[in-house]
Amino acid sequence: MATQKTWWGLAFIDSLTNFIDSGRLQRGRAYRTDHRILAFEINKNKIKATIRGNVNPYFGVTKEPKYKVTLSLKSIDKKRWTDIINQICQNPSWISKLMLNEIPANIEQVFTGDSFLPTSFNDVTADCSCPDYANPCKHIAGVYYRLADILDYDPMLLFQLKGLSAAELQTALKKTELGQLFAEHLDTQVYTEISTHQYKYVPLITKKTVNRSKNVALDNSLQSNHRVKAFWQMSDWPEKEVELEEQTISAPLIKKQGDYPAFWTRSNSFVAAMEEIYSNVRKKNKKVLG
Template identity: 45%
Template sequence: MAKHSRTWWGQKFISALESFTDSGRLQRGRAYSGDSRILHFDITKGLATATIRGNVNPYFGVYKEPHYETEVKMTAIAAKDWTKIIANMSSKASVVARLLLNEVPENIEDSFTAVGKHLLPYSSKDFQTECSCPDYSNPCKHIAGLCYRLSGEMDQDPFLLFEMRGISKEDLQAELIKSPLGKALASELGDRTLEPEVATSYFTKPQTGAIKEIPTLKQFWQGQKRLPQAIPFAAPTSVSAIAIKKQGDNPPFWHKDSSFIETMEALYDRVKNKNSALL
């Protein structure tokens, strides 16, 4: 069975939910995380809301399909604490680089624990959940389904974690870019807009010029200078690794559980070793 989350931060989010939720409700909640159950899903200012389809159950007098309104919110971090956390993150190149690449570095929590906070949830105290269903238990299967959906969304946009903790992606990146490290990395990652040039032909236009001396037939066909016996190798082109990793380990077009970057690195290494004898 495929994981509901492919990143370590998404799996950590689910692990916190599983630590205080009944296993039976969790199992049923997985079935409520797909589009067939979630009619509406939205995240605004750190509040995740969803309209989830329930079940018709004549035994309990439910003859019409019910729709339940579900909410999940994480405990926000105060603005004064965010100032300290961002200052700590801005001093670490690896943290700033990964965040600007839309990834969450493994040591991200170090910047939070320094001020007595944490980004990823650890217990029920980190969650505030509500559901309009009649289930007495909180979280219910609908809340569990919304949390599973959230973990999948966090794979594509890890900044949802920060948004649910009280700071938007735009505000966080704006603060990170103010630091010297952030400015350097932002200039490397910045998209360059090139103005289109009008082309009248797809082929290079020939250029004419005056001939100082008319060559002989031998010179014309064989050339006046001897061709080099060995062709020197061209210097390898330098490509920024940051630009290559801009989409992260799980870009939108990549639907497998494995990392896209690790898969491509393995492929390139295989091609390189296979053709090493030809170089």
């Protein structure tokens, strides 16, 4: 059963099954967790991991082993990346999705002659220090699944693993006219005015203040009673007396997190959940927010 939440996470695993036995690959699913992976480091297109093995006295393994896994994806040549980027920048839909941290479903068609996803053993170099000489062993397979999990919330990592950093990709996209406009849109701040309170100020009436101004004491008392009554009844108040505080909300920041950011452990979309929350808040506070 697949554990990936995005189509590109699923596509990464599916692409591996084109040249790796699916049964052997699935053995690694249990080795993708923090319990098994003691260390995990990504540097450009290379991954280094330390995997916790099993104690097995039958095979003479009496002490918990720790296996070293190294894995790398074949990089695409820089000159070839220039051609690929030029083709990507001709498609407005691809530009907008990539700048929102999403991978377009049909983007692989511009990688003619190269592979965006691994399609054969020529695209991947993997090694493990365990005694299982088959490729992949369950520890290497665990690293594949961990990568797929990371791609769910960081899809731009796939570009890095193929030789183009996310920063280089964004820079190239922003050089286009559409990319510039879209970048400005993402940086736009959304302002909203939120009232700090919904009642009038009620002054404190003491004996000292009454004695200080006996002539107006009764009038002040009546006004105060009226204000206290208005407070408890939460009646409408004059707009001019409402103190407003300007707050900034970066709406595009929500979408830039993607559907499955690293902190989001639920199976439903983060963006969809936020949209529902904001919709409910706006309906509930329609009078205040407008």
